[in-house]
Amino acid sequence: MxxxxxxxxxxxxxxxxxxxxxxxxxxxxxxxxxxxxxxxxxxxxxxxxxxxxxxxxxxxxxxxxxxxxxxxxxxxxxxxxxxxxxxxxxxxxxxxxxxxxxxxxxxxxxxxxxxxxxxxxxxxxxxxxxxxxxxxxxxxxxxxxxxxxxxxxxxxxxxRRIAEVEALPVAPGREEMLSMRFVLRTFQRMLRESSAVVVETGDAWFNGQKLHLPKGVPYEFQLQYGSIGWSVGALLGMALAFRGARRCLAMIGDGSFQMSAQEVSTMIRYQVNPIIFLLNNQGYTIEVELHDGPYNNIKNWNYKLLIDALANSEGKVKSFVCKTVGDLEKGVEFAEENQDYFIFLECLLDRDDCSKELLEFGPRIASSSAMPP
Structure with a gap:
């Protein structure tokens, strides 16, 4: 053998x-x-x-x-x-x-x-x-x-189409309250090779890092100085620079937006078409994790009425208050069907709905900042 x-x-x-x-x-x-x-x-x-x-x-x-x-x-x-x-x-x-x-x-x-x-x-x-x-x-x-x-x-x-968002859907029901996880999935779904992204200082830093950018998509955020409010003006500049070539999407916290909200007036004046996801958790969430205190609470605005007032019934502007999954889906559907509109999506989130990365980042930065030079 x-x-x-x-x-x-x-x-x-x-x-x-x-x-x-x-x-x-x-x-x-x-x-x-x-x-x-x-x-x-x-x-x-x-x-x-x-x-x-x-x-x-x-x-x-x-x-x-x-x-x-x-x-x-x-x-x-x-x-x-x-x-x-x-x-x-x-x-x-x-x-x-x-x-x-x-x-x-x-x-x-x-x-x-x-x-x-x-x-x-x-x-x-x-x-x-x-x-x-x-x-x-x-x-x-x-x-x-x-x-x-x-x-x-x-x-x-x-x-199977198992890796597609729409395959074997397990999305929350339309009446369920919004979560940051669903907002991020929605933001991801809207990205195209013809998009541009602006991400504000704060918890948006960490959520933005989870995005998978299509080929060639520019991504801007302010890390070194941690400038709260920087993104609104930056979005105006990007929208003007990319006019007709790319549609800009922005992820901005409510506290940051209040620093420079008036830049929206100029966006409307020049008829640019960005999409703002306003993450409204009624406070400076990143500051809560760095050093908590009553000073991190802010006055809540009626953001929809603010945008409507800035538009003053002029131009192609549409704002939405998104409390539920269905509210956000309605706003996104309008944004995708009206590519030449300025879209404002106020996403109402729980105060404690933040990324695990922020929970780890905050105490470390707070500790290192307290060290003597």
Whole structure:
């Protein structure tokens, strides 16, 4: 008998249970559509599951950044634009932990978690944000789908419109109150290659960083001086500079807007067509996280009436008060159907609806600012 290679000895399920596969796909779609900053991490069991060929189509379908665990190096093309390096806890490739650990969804494909693959369990990921696609099952917090073939699961994700916002929709009901998460998803959906973006100082800093900009879209924000109110005048300048070429979208907090709201009058005068998302949480939220006090509360304005008064029934101007998901969708629909209008979308948000990045950033900056020179 001629010696030959020995088989793996383990033959993972090659065909999925139909109901289980469908359930896994539907659950994945729900979680995916609720995420803002997902990341894919490739593990060693992808090879064991004979799913290497499905990796690139899957990643390209989702468009998320791709990291590999140390025992999966070479599984994903390192020349691919979505590839960011090796995620290995505190000995990861440069900048990879910052991308992975700030994600709001980790899609682990065939991982093996051990002290070696995690550098002494130094990976700072939360199981509550993790989906694990294993060779023969899909696991997520509180739910598990058995008899699901990894290769088939990845193929089905590629085949379906699962990565589209409108696919398997799980958007909140039209009567639900607005959240910053939904506002950000809506802002993202409105971006085109012909857009330009202005982001104000404050929590908008961090929400703006979560946007995936289409090719060539300019993005302006004021970081070095933290100039509150800077964005309104900057939006005027950008709208004039890009007139006829790009439509400008701005994300501005209510406190910042009150610093320089009169610039809207000039926008109306010169008939430019930006879209302002006013994030109204009735205060200087970033200052609350830096140094809380009654001085961070501001007088709430009737912003819709203000814009209407500045327009004085002249020009193409439309303002909306958006308390619910349906209110914002109505405003966005009007904005997309009327490309030559100045659009003002006042988004009423809960006072405590801020990004987790701000919650981490605020105390650190407050601490460093209190240090002696």
């Amino acid at each position: 001629v010696p030959g290679p020995v088989g793996l000895g383990v033959d993972f399920v090659q065909r999925s249970n139909g109901n289980s596969l469908l359930g896994a796909l539907q659950h994945f779609a729900r979680v995916w559509n609720q995420s803002v900053k997902p990341v894919i991490i490739v593990g060693s069991k992808v090879k064991l599951a004979r799913a290497l060929q499905q990796l690139v189509p899957f990643a390209e379908k989702l468009g998320a950044a791709v990291a590999v665990m140390p025992d999966a190096k070479s599984f994903f093309p390192e020349t691919h634009p979505q590839y960011i390096g090796t995620y290995w806890g505190n000995v990861s490739s440069p900048n990879v932990p910052e991308v992975v650990e700030t994600a709001d969804l980790y899609i682990y494909l065939g991982p093996v978690f051990s002290d070696v693959t995690t550098s002494g369990f130094s990976t700072l990921v939360q199981k509550s944000k993790m989906i694990r696609v294993l060779p023969e099952r899909v696991k997520a917090p509180g739910v598990e789908f058995g008899s699901v073939c990894m290769a088939e699961f990845l193929e089905r994700v590629v085949e």
